[in-house]
Amino acid sequence: MLSRNRMLIRSLLSSSFPCTRNFSGTTPPPRKFLETGDTLRQTRIFTNEDVTEYSKASLDSNPLHFDSEFARNAGFEDRLVHGMLVAALFPRIIASHFPGAVYVSQSLHYKSPVYVGDAVVGEVQVTNIRKNKSRYIVKFLTKCFKNDKLLVIDGEAVAILPTLAEEKVNVVD
Amino acid sequence: MLSRNRMLIRSLLSSSFPCTRNFSGTTPPPRKFLETGDTLRQTRIFTNEDVTEYSKASLDSNPLHFDSEFARNAGFEDRLVHGMLVAALFPRIIASHFPGAVYVSQSLHYKSPVYVGDAVVGEVQVTNIRKNKSRYIVKFLTKCFKNDKLLVIDGEAVAILPTLAEEKVNVVD
Numbered sequence: 001m002l003s004r005n006r007m008l009i010r011s012l013l014s015s016s017f018p019c020t021r022n023f024s025g026t027t028p029p030p031r032k033f034l035e036t037g038d039t040l041r042q043t044r045i046f047t048n049e050d051v052t053e054y055s056k057a058s059l060d061s062n063p064l065h066f067d068s069e070f071a072r073n074a075g076f077e078d079r080l081v082h083g084m085l086v087a088a089l090f091p092r093i094i095a096s097h098f099p100g101a102v103y104v105s106q107s108l109h110y111k112s113p114v115y116v117g118d119a120v121v122g123e124v125q126v127t128n129i130r131k132n133k134s135r136y137i138v139k140f141l142t143k144c145f146k147n148d149k150l151l152v153i154d155g156e157a158v159a160i161l162p163t164l165a166e167e168k169v170n171v172v173d
Numbered sequence: 174m175l176s177r178n179r180m181l182i183r184s185l186l187s188s189s190f191p192c193t194r195n196f197s198g199t200t201p202p203p204r205k206f207l208e209t210g211d212t213l214r215q216t217r218i219f220t221n222e223d224v225t226e227y228s229k230a231s232l233d234s235n236p237l238h239f240d241s242e243f244a245r246n247a248g249f250e251d252r253l254v255h256g257m258l259v260a261a262l263f264p265r266i267i268a269s270h271f272p273g274a275v276y277v278s279q280s281l282h283y284k285s286p287v288y289v290g291d292a293v294v295g296e297v298q299v300t301n302i303r304k305n306k307s308r309y310i311v312k313f314l315t316k317c318f319k320n321d322k323l324l325v326i327d328g329e330a331v332a333i334l335p336t337l338a339e340e341k342v343n344v345v346d
Contacts, residue, residue, distance in 0.1 A: 044232070054230035057223055058261035062268035064275070074273055074335070083276045084261050088231035091257060095235035100247055102237070103256045107280045162247070 034098075034138070034164040039125040042093050042169075046081040048116055054085040081114040083153070089122030090142045090157055096169045100162045106142070107155040114144075114152055121145045124157065129164070136161045207271075207299060207311070207337040214296040215266050215342075219254040221289055227258040254287040256326070262295030263315045263330055269342045273335045279315070280328040287317075287325055294318045297330065302337070309334045 051065055063070040064080045071079040087108050095101045114120055121144065128139040138161050144153040224238055236243040237253045244252040260281050268274045287293055294317065301312040311334050317326040 050230055053226060057227035057230050057258060058265060059217070060261060060265045060268060061272075062264070062274065063272050064268075070273065074275075082261075082264070084257060084264060084279075085230060088233060088255075088257050091235070091255070092231060092233045095233060095237075099234075099236050100243065101235065102247070103283050105280070105282045106257075107278070109278045110276050 031165040031168075034126060034129070034136075034161070034166055036126050036129055039123050040093050040097055040166075041121060041123040042089060042096070043119055043121045044089060045119045046085065046114060046116060050085065051079075051081055051116060054082055058082065058084065060084075076113055076115075078115050081116060081118070083108070083110050083114075086114050086120055086122075086144055087153055087155075089120065089144060090124055090140075090155075091159075093122055093124050094140070094157070094159050094161075097166045098159075098161045098163065099167060102160040104137070104158040104160060106157045109154045111151045111154055112146070114146060118146045120152060127156075134162075136164055204338040204341075207302065207309075207334070207339060209299050209302055212296050212298040213266050213270055213339075214294060215262060215269070216292055216294045217262060218292045219258070219287060219289060223258065224252075224254055224289060227255055231255065231257070233257075249286055249288075251288050254289060254291070256281070256283050256287075259287050259293055259295075259317055260326055260328075262293065262317060263297055263313075263328075264332075266295055266297050267313070267330070267332050267334075270339045271332075271334045271336065272340060275333040277310070277331040277333060279330045282327045284324045284327055285319070287319060291319045293325060300329075307335075309337055 055061065055065060060082060062082075064074060064076070065082055066079060068079050071077075087106070090106065091101070091103055122142075123145075124140040124142050126138060127141055130137045138159055140157045140159070142153070142155045142157045143151060146152050228234065228238060233255060235255075237247060237249070238255055239252060241252050244250075260279070263279065264274075264276055295315075296318075297313040297315050299311060300314055303310045311332055313330045313332070315326070315328045315330045316324060319325050
């Protein structure tokens with residue numbers, strides 16, 4: 001199985017990658033290039049509709065996400081946002097700056113619950129960049145916070161990026 | 174931060190847990206109790222609608238999930254199902270058998286791509302059970318396969334279960 005994974009990564013690394021923007025005929029705007037130590041951040045407030053939509057997509061029917069009384073009896077303040085929906089901030093942040101990014105791995109340690117209405121800040125910080133043929137294997141520390149400094153999720157991710165040139169992102173949730 | 178996590182887990186472990194079924198007045202049906210070595214499995218075929226719905230919930234706009242030509246130019250056979258959507262099989266399997274399960278951690282190693290229409294088998298195998306007060310801290314090996322034996326995702330999860338008595342689940346996707 002390991003060799004299959006290596007084959008997949010090798011195949012990805014050796015294939016040509018499509019341009020995500022066509023600047024032909026115009027001068028491309030200056031772009032920031034990703035470096036070790038850089039942090040990318042996005043904030044999201046999770047609504048009732050987000051939880052309902054995610055439940056439909058994931059088919060996850062845990063009553064902790066739907067039943068306030070059940071959640072309170074289980075020791076929480078109210079019903080929870082799905083942990084994997086909160087964690088989805090990480091690939092979203094990476095792919096919005098680097099369209100075509102391919103995820104290799106992600107670890108997730110759930111530290112504090114997220115409730116509907118919480119504003120969660122997701123951040124990915126580059127800890128290592130390794131060039132391989134025409135692509136970049138990038139390692140990130142991945143964290144989510146709420147209420148300013150309360151750690152919600154802690155972990156690491158590895159992704160293959162087609163370029164280190166960042167797309168500018170204007171995120172309005 | 175670590176102590177906050179320990180406090181959360183301690184608080185969860187010491188709170189009473191709501192019953193998920195009320196059998197009062199009737200004889201409860203015989204139930205299987207989870208043991209080390211047990212494997213729980215569910216299959217899902219990911220459709221276009223699943224990918225669209227998940228994209229709305231996660232706000233992940235990576236063109237690898239929407240643009241077949243982009244995906245093929247990047248070395249894939251076609252556009253990809255989001256890795257985190259595939260990985261959502263794990264908490265779904267656990268929570269469907271153990272409503273009220275609380276996720277502590279999950280690691281994910283993406284080994285092979287999943288395309289729209291692929292039938293993916295998710296399985297979680299118990300490697301350790303530790304009783305703590307009225308709950309159970311359970312460690313699982315978590316794997317997804319497609320085409321019978323092709324490993325798609327490999328990893329581990331830890332969850333807190335309110336009981337080891339399994340809910341019977343009839344899953345029809």
